[in-house]
Amino acid sequence: MPGMTRRSLLGASVLAAVGAATGCSSSSSTSNTSSGATGTLDWWDHFSSFKHLNDDWAKKQSGPLKTNVAHTYYDASKATQALQLAHQANKMPDVYSNVVGLPLPALVSGKWVHEVTIPADIKAKLPKDAFNEGITQLDGKLYGFPMFSLRQSSTLVWANKDHWSKAGLDPNNIPKDYGAFKDALGKLKSAGIQPLTLAIGADGGRIRDQVDDMAQAAGFPGYQGLQFTTGEYAYHHDAYVTVIEFLKSLNDDKLIMPGSNNFGVVDARTRYASGAVGTFIDGVWCAGGSKALAPPIVDKLASGQILVPTAGTNPWCYRGRPSSGYFVSADSKNPDAAGQLIASFMTEDYQKGMIEAMDQPPLNLDLVASSNAVDAYKKGIEFCKSNVFLMPQAIVRNPAQARVDALRKPVTPHVGNIVQGYLAGSIKDLKAELKKLSDATSADREQALSKAKAAGAKVSEADYVFTDWKPGQDYGAAK
Amino acid sequence: MQLSRRRTDVRAVEQRPRHGWKKTTWIWIFLLPTVVLYGLYTIYPIIASYWYSLVEWNGFDSDQKFVGLSNYKEVFADPLFWNSFKVTLLFMLLVVPARVLLTLLLAMVLNSPKLPLIGVLRSAFFIPVVTTTAIIGVVMRFVLDPSTGPINSVLMKFGFSGVDFLGGQHLALPTAAVLYIWKFFGVTMIYWLAALQTIPYELYEAARIDGAGTWQLFRYITLPMLKPFLIIITVLTVEETFHNFDLMYTLTAGGPYFHTEIVEIYIYRWAFAAPIPQLGHASAAAVIFGLLVAIVGAIQLWGVYAGRRLRGEQR
Numbered sequence: 001m002p003g004m005t006r007r008s009l010l011g012a013s014v015l016a017a018v019g020a021a022t023g024c025s026s027s028s029s030t031s032n033t034s035s036g037a038t039g040t041l042d043w044w045d046h047f048s049s050f051k052h053l054n055d056d057w058a059k060k061q062s063g064p065l066k067t068n069v070a071h072t073y074y075d076a077s078k079a080t081q082a083l084q085l086a087h088q089a090n091k092m093p094d095v096y097s098n099v100v101g102l103p104l105p106a107l108v109s110g111k112w113v114h115e116v117t118i119p120a121d122i123k124a125k126l127p128k129d130a131f132n133e134g135i136t137q138l139d140g141k142l143y144g145f146p147m148f149s150l151r152q153s154s155t156l157v158w159a160n161k162d163h164w165s166k167a168g169l170d171p172n173n174i175p176k177d178y179g180a181f182k183d184a185l186g187k188l189k190s191a192g193i194q195p196l197t198l199a200i201g202a203d204g205g206r207i208r209d210q211v212d213d214m215a216q217a218a219g220f221p222g223y224q225g226l227q228f229t230t231g232e233y234a235y236h237h238d239a240y241v242t243v244i245e246f247l248k249s250l251n252d253d254k255l256i257m258p259g260s261n262n263f264g265v266v267d268a269r270t271r272y273a274s275g276a277v278g279t280f281i282d283g284v285w286c287a288g289g290s291k292a293l294a295p296p297i298v299d300k301l302a303s304g305q306i307l308v309p310t311a312g313t314n315p316w317c318y319r320g321r322p323s324s325g326y327f328v329s330a331d332s333k334n335p336d337a338a339g340q341l342i343a344s345f346m347t348e349d350y351q352k353g354m355i356e357a358m359d360q361p362p363l364n365l366d367l368v369a370s371s372n373a374v375d376a377y378k379k380g381i382e383f384c385k386s387n388v389f390l391m392p393q394a395i396v397r398n399p400a401q402a403r404v405d406a407l408r409k410p411v412t413p414h415v416g417n418i419v420q421g422y423l424a425g426s427i428k429d430l431k432a433e434l435k436k437l438s439d440a441t442s443a444d445r446e447q448a449l450s451k452a453k454a455a456g457a458k459v460s461e462a463d464y465v466f467t468d469w470k471p472g473q474d475y476g477a478a479k
Numbered sequence: 480m481q482l483s484r485r486r487t488d489v490r491a492v493e494q495r496p497r498h499g500w501k502k503t504t505w506i507w508i509f510l511l512p513t514v515v516l517y518g519l520y521t522i523y524p525i526i527a528s529y530w531y532s533l534v535e536w537n538g539f540d541s542d543q544k545f546v547g548l549s550n551y552k553e554v555f556a557d558p559l560f561w562n563s564f565k566v567t568l569l570f571m572l573l574v575v576p577a578r579v580l581l582t583l584l585l586a587m588v589l590n591s592p593k594l595p596l597i598g599v600l601r602s603a604f605f606i607p608v609v610t611t612t613a614i615i616g617v618v619m620r621f622v623l624d625p626s627t628g629p630i631n632s633v634l635m636k637f638g639f640s641g642v643d644f645l646g647g648q649h650l651a652l653p654t655a656a657v658l659y660i661w662k663f664f665g666v667t668m669i670y671w672l673a674a675l676q677t678i679p680y681e682l683y684e685a686a687r688i689d690g691a692g693t694w695q696l697f698r699y700i701t702l703p704m705l706k707p708f709l710i711i712i713t714v715l716t717v718e719e720t721f722h723n724f725d726l727m728y729t730l731t732a733g734g735p736y737f738h739t740e741i742v743e744i745y746i747y748r749w750a751f752a753a754p755i756p757q758l759g760h761a762s763a764a765a766v767i768f769g770l771l772v773a774i775v776g777a778i779q780l781w782g783v784y785a786g787r788r789l790r791g792e793q794r
Contacts, residue, residue: 257626264732
């Protein structure tokens with residue numbers, strides 16, 4: 001027998017690699033390691049405030065579902081990648097939270113989701129408009145239901161009661177307009193307190209959402225740059241310019257904590273929760289998120305509404321219909337139990353736990369007032385209940401628009417990046433940069449529409465035009 | 480003469496004992512795991528990325544639509560790709576001269592037999608190398624924090640205003656470069672120490688007897704003897720600076736406003752951080768970046784060759 005040569009070694013290596021690759025490939029649909037086959041119902045999500053609630057809930061549900069429910073929490077920034085890898089390796093959890101980011105038709109065609117059946121008593125608890133073709137159901141088949149109310153905000157003002165009182169300010173009466181708010185921050189600074197922090201850094205995703213919200217409150221008649229009545233992108237609208245110039249003035253006057261330009265959400269929230277800063281602009285979930293980071297902050301929480309440019313302006317914001325909170329995986333070996341687990345999230349016990357965790361608000365906002373949540377959270381929810389409205393959506397009018405959404409590409413720099421650049425001094429002409437963004441976003445929609453049309457989708461730019469939209473009310477409510 | 484040497488080689492192979500295959504087979508069997516893993520985790524992804532660069536794929540769908548060179552066209556037309564390219568090269572220009580020259584000076588000091596605590600000092604400079612880069616990035620964000628970090632606290636105590644090292648558009652990249660130099664100082668220092676130890680001590684002794692001073696020893700002995708190593712170490716350091724994702728991502732994530740977005744972060748942003756990932760676009764950028772690294776690799780080979788030739792000449 002001849003000795004092994006380099007050539008034969010490489011040959012053997014290739015064979016071994018092919019063998020290993022085959023072992024890892026997607027063809028092994030009968031794998032015994034799949035979660036369902038081993039009698040475990042795997043549940044993954046990215047809700048940090050619900051981590052303990054969900055760990056306990058998994059234990060509680062193991063009995064009634066007659067299977068071992070295993071809950072795993074993933075940081076929001078890692079969850080998408082984890083699911084991406086799990087899907088390619090045929091190791092999807094039975095139940096997972098909706099972080100994939102694809103529209104429902106793409107999830108269905110990509111074999112990500114399984115149809116679910118919800119018991120009648122649970123279905124009765126859900127509002128009728130929770131079920132929408134293209135968002136939660138497709139061709140009449142239900143794939144999930146929303147967990148959270150659309151009436152929420154990423155952009156409430158959160159104050160530290162102790163710091164505000166020390167500066168001679170009333171934390172229960174946080175200013176609502178830009179001028180008064182800036183004066184209050186000035187008083188905090190004079191009292192030797194870092195006045196304000198925002199999550200401007202990382203990928204700029206949070207400040208993008210917040211500027212979108214603030215632009216609506218400043219009078220922008222649309223969502224994420226898209227005007228409802230014309231269907232055109234107008235990031236260069238005066239409302240966006242007003243909001244960003246206001247943030248710039250806070251930065252120039254050194255009222256924003258140094259380093260905020262580089263802070264991600266957790267960095268900024270940690271500063272607020274630890275008492276290093278007097279004010280923080282964050283979502284309604286700030287109460288739960290801060291409590292998770294530093295429990296003593298709970299007694300010092302105070303909240304105020306989204307800021308408006310001038311006193312007396314209506315702080316109205318608009319959001320789309322919420323999509324499913326959870327999905328059942330198409331590969332689940334036990335889709336019935338998985339569906340029952342999702343349905344259990346609508347039971348009174350779980351809803352109560354959700355509210356006490358003070359994260360995103362539940363579908364039924366009326367439950368919050370009588371809960372054990374802190375007053376600052378309740379105040380934030382009350383504000384959202386009266387000032388956040390349902391917006392018109394192309395996908396609701398024409399579910400085929402989901403194919404366009406799936407073909408959209410990221411446009412950079414986005415509004416969050418532009419804020420970062422403007423505050424850091426890298427952008428000199430704000431309006432010109434916003435106009436470029438409007439043009440680039442329009443071009444991207446155009447390419448997605450063209451591709452979708454070429455693939456047979458019946459879609460048009462007219463789907464985005466809602467001439468009957470009225471500010472300060474839910475779209476379609478007057479019909 | 481060459482012909483006769485070849486004949487001798489052939490004879491040597493023919494005379495090799497027949498049981499030699501056992502010995503070589505074991506060698507190859509022990510190498511097999513490395514070769515398989517290297518194939519799976521290095522060669523396969525490289526080949527796959529060439530394919531992905533030609534398709535439109537979000538990583539979620541099973542559909543991969545062949546789009547030819549359109550991803551490359553998009554990458555070339557994206558000003559942020561060229562920005563990341565510029566940042567990568569600028570970072571390399573900031574890091575390489577400082578790393579190569581400062582470590583040479585340090586290595587010469589640490590190579591002196593008269594210096595006390597040489598072992599302790601060498602270890603101290605090498606410790607950052609063995610520390611996880613991402614951990615260094617996270618810790619340094621606290622150290623450099625403009626309001627609560629220790630450096631700014633000291634500055635403010637002396638009446639200076641706080642410095643936003645990582646959030647300022649002009650400061651972020653140089654700050655990251657300084658941290659990178661510090662982190663990998665020990666690696667280049669070890670290269671230089673190894674190189675310095677190849678210089679025969681007798682040369683220095685002879686020169687000293689002839690009346691040479693410190694500068695003359697450096698100018699006429701150390702420097703010429705180190706020239707071959709200078710090429711290799713420089714090329715190795717250039718190549719290393721292209722792979723700086725972990726430190727830069729944990730320090731700045733590419734901000735503020737793309738001022739520290741190196742090509743690796745650009746690729747990551749398109750592949751994983753986009754709401755709908757664009758693996759085709761990311762792969763095209765990765766292939767183009769790979770070509771740059773390959774060019775540097777070719778220069779590296781040339782460097783090794785040139786270094787050997789120079790050393791040959793010196794002998």
